[in-house]
Amino acid sequence: MRIKIFFLLFINSLLFSSTLYANNEQAYQVKAAYLYQFFKYTNWSNKNEANTIGVFAEKDIQKYFTLIEESYFLKNKITIYSINNIEDALKCCDMIYFGPNTELKLQQLTQTKLSGVVIVADDSLTNGHLAMIQLHKKGTKLKFIVNSYNTLSQNIELSSRLLRVAIKINTDV
Amino acid sequence: MNKHLSLFLCLLFLLISNPIKAQDLTSLSLEELGEIDVFPGTVLDTHIHQKNDMMFALYQSYSEMDSLGRETKNISINDTLSQYMVSPTHMSMRMTMFHAMYAYSDNLTFAFMTHFMDMSMKHVTRMKQEFTTQSQGIGDSAITLNYLFNESHNGKNHWIMHTSFIIPTGSIDEKGTTPLGYVQLPYAMQLGQGSYQLKLGMDYTLSQQNYIVSANFFAQSPINTNEANYKVGDSFSANLTYLYSLTNIMSLDAHINYMWQNSISGFDERLNSNIVPTANTNNYGGKNLNINVGVSWLLPYRNKISVSYVKPIWQNIRGIQLQKNEQINLSWEITL
Numbered sequence: 001m002r003i004k005i006f007f008l009l010f011i012n013s014l015l016f017s018s019t020l021y022a023n024n025e026q027a028y029q030v031k032a033a034y035l036y037q038f039f040k041y042t043n044w045s046n047k048n049e050a051n052t053i054g055v056f057a058e059k060d061i062q063k064y065f066t067l068i069e070e071s072y073f074l075k076n077k078i079t080i081y082s083i084n085n086i087e088d089a090l091k092c093c094d095m096i097y098f099g100p101n102t103e104l105k106l107q108q109l110t111q112t113k114l115s116g117v118v119i120v121a122d123d124s125l126t127n128g129h130l131a132m133i134q135l136h137k138k139g140t141k142l143k144f145i146v147n148s149y150n151t152l153s154q155n156i157e158l159s160s161r162l163l164r165v166a167i168k169i170n171t172d173v
Numbered sequence: 174m175n176k177h178l179s180l181f182l183c184l185l186f187l188l189i190s191n192p193i194k195a196q197d198l199t200s201l202s203l204e205e206l207g208e209i210d211v212f213p214g215t216v217l218d219t220h221i222h223q224k225n226d227m228m229f230a231l232y233q234s235y236s237e238m239d240s241l242g243r244e245t246k247n248i249s250i251n252d253t254l255s256q257y258m259v260s261p262t263h264m265s266m267r268m269t270m271f272h273a274m275y276a277y278s279d280n281l282t283f284a285f286m287t288h289f290m291d292m293s294m295k296h297v298t299r300m301k302q303e304f305t306t307q308s309q310g311i312g313d314s315a316i317t318l319n320y321l322f323n324e325s326h327n328g329k330n331h332w333i334m335h336t337s338f339i340i341p342t343g344s345i346d347e348k349g350t351t352p353l354g355y356v357q358l359p360y361a362m363q364l365g366q367g368s369y370q371l372k373l374g375m376d377y378t379l380s381q382q383n384y385i386v387s388a389n390f391f392a393q394s395p396i397n398t399n400e401a402n403y404k405v406g407d408s409f410s411a412n413l414t415y416l417y418s419l420t421n422i423m424s425l426d427a428h429i430n431y432m433w434q435n436s437i438s439g440f441d442e443r444l445n446s447n448i449v450p451t452a453n454t455n456n457y458g459g460k461n462l463n464i465n466v467g468v469s470w471l472l473p474y475r476n477k478i479s480v481s482y483v484k485p486i487w488q489n490i491r492g493i494q495l496q497k498n499e500q501i502n503l504s505w506e507i508t509l
Binding site: 026027029034038068122141142143144161 | 200
């Protein structure tokens with residue numbers, strides 16, 4: 001009986017302390033760092049000088065991506081834009097990240113004639129296959145899937161360095 | 174025992190209350206980012222790691238048995254004492270297990286496991302005299318190979334084959350003080366099983382965004398008769414696990430576990446099977462169904478802690494045995 005009480009107390013303390021971590025900071029830090037690496041290993045055929053990433057996500061998630069702008073390690077400055085609608089997305093960025101619960105926005109964007117933009121989907125999206133790159137939960141780790149078909153249709157070249165690490169789908173196009 | 178347990182829980186609580194500091198990970202390569210643990214939850218026995226990963230883990234389990242049974246029914250101490258001179262009344266067991274894993278490749282992970290046992294059994298005689306026997310020391314060890322032999326292209330489904338070779342590093346010569354003197358303790362109080370054993374298993378895991386479902390089974394059988402001229406019964410277990418990620422760093426899990434074990438074959442000549450039920454090989458083995466609920470917590474620097482509570486919901490035991498009551502497991506893992 002006493003070990004039951006200890007167990008219940010411990011569960012209670014775990015649940016209580018979960019409020020300390022409303023979000024998983026580390027998961028989003030990893031996602032932000034992935035975006036930077038994707039940017040680094042992408043070749044755009046037509047690109048202006050500014051380096052821009054748009055983030056479609058709630059405010060408390062966007063803050064993790066703005067850390068990229070302040071990164072000590074970046075050689076080239078990247079500007080992070082917070083995107084709230086498709087109109088903004090169509091004219092803003094070299095890369096767009098679709099965060100949790102943005103399935104509809106992703107679908108709307110892929111139905112436009114947008115080209116030359118790297119579209120990255122969060123691992124939680126159910127229609128992430130519409131994106132060029134989808135973050136992918138594998139066990140306890142975060143990997144990424146490259147959809148080769150979507151890459152070709154965007155006139156964008158991902159470097160062999162990036163493709164070597166990626167899980168690749170639709171490679172026979 | 175409870176003093177140590179509460180101290181352990183307090184330390185764990187302090188550890189998990191230490192917030193994660195913001196880190197700039199943009200200096201890491203794509204490969205390094207893919208090696209960071211950002212989600213909790215794997216299934217203990219049958220998981221694999223990425224190539225060259227090492228994992229060290231410490232598991233602590235406490236279990237208690239405190240009522241006598243025969244098949245599916247409870248029986249009284251007096252019923253037992255009508256057949257035997259001595260009846261066990263309560264058993265507690267603390268097991269500390271050390272577990273190390275190394276991933277030779279993305280498909281093949283080796284593991285080594287050994288544990289330290291601390292057991293205590295209370296008894297009463299027909300003359301109402303009470304006494305307790307105890308044993309503690311290193312238990313049996315195991316070398317394991319987990320092989321990922323099938324994985325879907327998106328990594329969401331996989332099959333793992335589990336092979337363990339169990340080495341009898343635990344003693345089967347433990348003695349204790351009883352009203353009859355300093356004598357050989359019964360099978361249940363021995364630290365090991367004395368035989369080399371083979372354990373084979375298979376695991377299927379389905380990983381979705383917020384949950385993991387895993388089904389696995391294991392069959393274990395002794396290869397040889399031990400030096401005391403007996404071998405433990407073959408056993409089979411099947412487990413169904415549902416693990417739900419409550420947040421990205423915390424998961425809840427529930428298991429249903431079915432276990433069957435055959436009785437001991439042969440017997441230890443140092444034991445008198447008419448004195449106490451635990452000395453009679455007919456009183457070993459049986460079937461039971463357990464439920465297990467737990468929580469896991471992913472901590473900074475690839476640490477993970479878990480706690481789980483196990484309760485049997487059905488038992489059908491051979492002969493007269495103390496019935497399993499409850500068990501609590503605590504674990505800490507670190508991946509390097």
